[in-house]
Amino acid sequence: MYFLRRTATQYPFELKSLLTFGKMKTRKRRYGVRRAVGTLWYNGKIYTMNDESESVEAVVTHNGRIKAVGTKKEMKNKWNETITTYVDLKGGVVFPGFVDSHLHMIGYGESMLRLDLSQLKSADDMKKALLEKARELKRGQWLLGEGWNENNFPDRKIFHRQELDEIAPDNPVVLTRVCRHAILANSKALELGQVTAETENPSGGVIVRDNDGEATGYLLDAAQELVREAVPEVTDEYLEEALTAALDDMVKKGLVGGHTEDLNYYGGFAQTFDTFTKVIDGKKRKFRAHLLVHHEVVEDMKNKGFTYGEVNEYLSFGGMKIFADGALGGRTALLRQPYNDAPETSGVAMHTRDELKELVKKARSFEMPVAIHTIGDLALEYAIEAVEEYPAPPRTMDRFIHLQIAPSDLRERLKSLPVALDIQPRFVASDFPWVEERLGTWRLPYSFAWKTLLKEGLNCAGGSDAPIEPVDPLLGIHAAVTRKSPGEDHEGYMPEQKLTPFEAVSLFTTGSAKAIGKEETYGKILPGYAADFTVLDKDILTAQPDEILTASVLQTVIDETIVYQKEEEED
Incomplete structure (x- = not known):
């Protein structure tokens, strides 16, 4: 077979x-x-x-x-x-090929190769999975896990490093939270990362500490890198295996392309880009991969002789990726007002206003648009200010990624900018109802408000942020239409924000194409467009919303x- x-x-x-x-x-x-x-x-x-x-x-x-x-x-x-x-x-029912507008393809492949913690529903289940994995490892071998989410646990438990020490006393442990903006590390991993009570919080990161000032093992955003740098470097074979696993699963789910951000995490730009060129060679495998370029490796791209735009018909370089803030799950998304359930914090700015402007200015010196991770409203304000001061190069479009909190004054400013908004419909299914605790009901009318963005004429593209959410575009389309998780029996979270099936499918077709300035090449089935198709066994534009979940990809x-x-x- x-x-x-x-x-x-x-x-x-x-x-x-x-x-x-x-x-x-x-x-x-x-x-x-x-x-x-x-x-x-x-x-x-x-x-x-x-x-x-x-x-x-x-x-x-x-x-x-x-x-x-x-x-x-x-x-x-x-x-x-x-x-x-x-x-x-x-x-069969044929659509223009579905394209995921924002994900991490190698990271998604890694989640298939590493210990998957994403489906666990209790702290006890997580402990059992870690114990079982620890028994398989040799002394000193790293225990790496992906996808834990304390919001799925009845007690919302976050493991302490000492508990991880008991589970794997002979192995350094690093467990990545589902949002990828936090990790858990045991004492051996902290020691290898040289994290002590005297270690200061890095810019844009937090080392969570106990009452005695000792690190608990919970590291947020930039603080993760203190330990990640101690993890052994990946091999070419490992990267190729991870990317191959991701691609094989993505095409099975009807995806013909993805806008992915991987180039700063796996041995540097050259090693990671070489992986893409080897795996997506146009012969054994075809796939449309649009590669965002993290600001820390943009010089490496230039030194290798590449610029923004197409490399070949399957690979292209996108905007310069910048993180403005963290995520709501770990309360590191940057908010204008404090968190409703933690009034002592308003989140974490990965860069100051001026630093973010300098990074955007740097992108413009490379004649590149930017792709800025903005979840909180204050992070969005920072990003808008930066691109207003340093506009996108002619015939290009900046991208703001996630945009989970967008009040009306910021939406008005967005309307005058050449910008695409990368939204992830599945975040509604996975983040509600706990996100109401984080934000309070008063912020909800302009949070996760996809219908509002479309009604106001803003350019929106649909993605999964895999491995944070499932890569299956049908799950994203279902979430956009129903505003709830599969199996839930209610009218949907903020039902006034439900999209029509056509609007939802457009996010993954015409929306993804426009986000990269290729709306005349991809995203439609018309003369002159690419022959990229997703063929389903049922018509998801006319089916009952929950029937979207039972649709199968035929080709x-x-x-x-x-x-x-x-x-x-x-x-």
Whole structure:
């Protein structure tokens, strides 16, 4: 079964079309000479995403691009001489290929390779999982876990380093919180990171301490790096395994691309970028990866001879990534007013106002837009001030990522800026109702308010922030439409902010394309656009909202190549 699935991604389209188990038919000229390859995709409902009600029944593609759309009869009559391959969609519902506008692809692959703590519902479950993993490790080997979330535990327990010492007395332990803005470390890990009672909080980070001033092992935002730097460097083989695992799962879930931020975390720019070029080679694997460039490695990009924009048809460099604040879960998102459930803090600024402006100025010196992580309203204010003072280069668009708290005065300022807003609909499903405790009900009307952003004409793109949330775009679409978690029986959190199915799908198609200035190339099924498709077994635009969760991906098509087909794994 593994060979069959790999076959669809390893071979060029002409040969692969002969290996799709009767799904395609090919035609030849006399004397056995093949025509220039053109493909007719037919017998499905094909949404162009140009308009909510616009669909066609057939598409002609050639050399990875869409040539024409219409009825099967029209396409055959007009393009008969160039069509050599026929793809029977067998009633499938076709959308422009779904693209995740913000995630961490290697990090997502890592979460599949490391101890996954994301689904645990109690501190006892987490302890059992850690004990079991510790028994598997050799003395001195690092115990690395991903995705714990104390908000899922009845008692909201956050483990102390001494408890982790008891679980793994012979191993350094680092456990990454689901938001990736906090870690837990045991005493051995703190010692290797040289974190003591005398260690000062780094700029943009917090070492949580007990009443005696000793580190508890809970490190927030920039403080994480004190211990992370002690973790052994990853190998090329490890990175390739992680990225491959992520890609194989993403195409299975209907994703044809992702805007990802990884380049500053795995041995530096060169090692990480080389991983992308090796894994996404356009032969064994095709995928549209748009790489954000962290401000600490932007010089490395330039020194390697790269600039903002396309590297090839599958890889491109995006804006310079900057973190303005942390996350709501750890109370490090930067707020204008103190936290409702912790009035002693308003969060953490990763950079001062002036420092953030200098970073934006630095991006402009490289003729780059910026992609700024902004969760809290004060962080958003800092970001807006910076890009107002140093505007985006011509024909580019800045990006503000997450934008979970956006009061009206800041939304008004956003309207005058060339900016895309990367939102994660699944945050509603995972953060409510506990986020109400953090923010208080008075801030909710302008928090997680996706409908308001769209109504006011702001450019929004949809992502998962995987591995923080599941990478499956159907879960994101469901969350945007229902404003609740699967299985919950209520009208949804802030139901007035529900999106229509068309609006929700647009986030992952036209929205993701516009965020990178490629709205004339990706995100629609129209002539001249890329032949990237996501084929589902049901119409999620007309189905009941909860039926979105039961939809299956039948095919994922990138560059006119079927890179995933459901039947192949079932055979």
